[in-house]
Amino acid sequence: MRRLFFTFVLVVIAALVGVAVVRPNLRQSASDRTIRAIARVAPGIAADLRHGSDKPLAAKLEEKGFRLGAPAFVRIFKEENALEVWLSRNGTYELFATYPICTWSGTLGPKIAEGDGQSPEGFYAVGLNQLNPNSAYYRAFNLGFPNTYDRAHGRTGSLVMVHGDCLSIGCYAMTDRGIDDIYRIVEAALREGQREVPVHVFPFRMTSEKLGAMAGHRWAAHWAELREGYDLFEATRTPPLAAVCGGRYAFGAAVSSQCQRVTAQ
Structure with a gap:
């Protein structure tokens, strides 16, 4: 008592x-x-x-037949305030869990410049060097902004994170409980040999209906590029390797020797 x-x-x-x-x-x-x-x-x-009140990660993984250390993939959807964690099983990826994003900052659309208060959109990759287990925001990993595409378009910024503690000035802030699971899954995948964990960030779920409704938006053409990568994953359940060719995102057969791949930092 x-x-x-x-x-x-x-x-x-x-x-x-x-x-x-x-x-x-x-x-x-x-x-x-x-x-x-x-x-x-x-x-x-x-x-x-x-x-205390949440199931241990090990129990959640066992319940769904996954193992800690399996290759991982993360998708973020701004409008839905959702972060999905996918894990590899038998050569394709299956959804393990969807975590609520506590907050992100700015509006729908990409991050352009340092200090603009925007949370970025696009295709990113996280390596071991981008992990921060001792973050002031509990745990964190660096998203990798600006990536190859961002730099090709002159975008600036730094230290854009996915972290705990529900506070954002450009980052994606999860609850502490959420980031505890997400961080451990990403770290385990990298330590067991996955070279980098892809993190794909979208303004919303890229359906034809939603994109049609947003056709007049200033970022409509950019979102059409993002949809190519979104559709490839939806069709194959394998995260496509993203590259930048002539200032545009490219995937699969469209990637030539002149393209520059998006990689971990």
Whole structure:
């Protein structure tokens, strides 16, 4: 009972602290802020709150017949606030889980310049050097912006992450629980030999109906390029290798020796 009472007092205090530090125009998770405040005075209780009610990753994987360390693939959809984790089984990829994105910043459309507050869209790759297990935002991996395509178009920016703690100025912020699973899956895949984990970022699910409704948008032509990679995965359930040819994304047979592949940094 004393432990429960102590936890309750800490939660109330930490929630008040969390409310006081919310930045304008940024959506944050009160639960993640509270857990961080509690962690400063009672790390053991914070760990219980952060992970206690969710199934362990090992149990989730076993339930669906996957193993930690299998090749991984990540898809992000801005409008749906969804991050999908796909894992390889028998040569093709199957959906393991969909995690809610706590927040991203800006509007639909790509990131153009450092400081524009936009979360990027496009085809990225994550290698071991891009992992940060000691991030100020719990755990993080660098998306790899600007990639080859972004640089070809003169886009600038740095340290665009997928991380925990629901706060974003250009990043994709998950809950701490979410990024714990995602990070461990990506890290395990890389450590077991996957050279890089592809991360494909879309403004929305690239259906004909949605693209038709967005036909007059300033980024409609760019999104049509993104759809090529989206459709290839939908058809084959294998992430296509993305390259840049003459300032455009290209995949599969369209990639020539003059093209430059999108790779991990």
